[in-house]
Amino acid sequence: MRSRPLYDVVAVLARLGVGIVFMAHGWQKIEAGITATGRTFDGLGVPLPTAAAVYSAFVELLGGAALIAGLGLPVTGALLFIDMAGAFIFVHADQGLFVVDGGTLRNGYELVLALGMASLVFAAGGGGRLTLDQWIIGKRLRAATDADEEDDAASFVESLRQAESKPPKKPRRTPKPSAPEPAAPLEKPTPEGSDDDLLVAGRRKNPQRRRASTTQPIKSPADDPKSP
DSSP: OOOHHHHHHHHHHHHHHHHHHHHHHHHHHHHHOHHHHHHHHHHTTOSSHHHHHHHHHHHHHHHHHHHHHTOSHHHHHHHHHHHHHHHIIIIIGGGOSOSEETTEEOOOSHHHHHHHHHHHHHHTTTTOSSSHHHHHHHHHHHHHHHHHHHHHHHHHHHHHHHHHHSOOOOOOOOOOOOOOOOOOOOOOOOOOOOTTOEEETTEEEOOOOOOOOOOOOOOOGGGOTTOO
């Protein structure tokens, strides 16, 4: 696992080295003159040689400085990559890899390939945190955070003022529970009489039960086993 502070320091050194190379080549073209550089590009078969000379000279000079400062790295890296891609396609691709091969100047594509890939890495966010981009973004974020905190504090104070200005609410009186109404007395059910009851003069009377007869039947002497 890489150490983030160490990576940031290495990224600064990489931007410094690549930026110096770009600035040197851009200044070389400007010092030679845009017109002379355009004629050289025309002899190498570069389309629109004057426009290409202006683009390459100023993009390399200003882009190299922006790389060192870490300013606008996505855009700067993309512009420098396009510059090196054009140089690779129109000038160096058919010259081989090495700039010098066997003591002979071959003008190969090794330098433009390395510079183009490094520019692409910086454009993709490999410039580290020690950049002007990070400083500007961090400053904006801090300003936005401070503004949000101030808004929250102002809203809180305003809510307190509104709460103090409102009259206190009167407590609601809870109604007393009313006494329950007395329940109506239950009527006792009148026992129904049996089927044997008779209604006499508005009231029921039980019928007189028949008394059992006390007379016993007279047994004949023939029925008595003790008689001789």
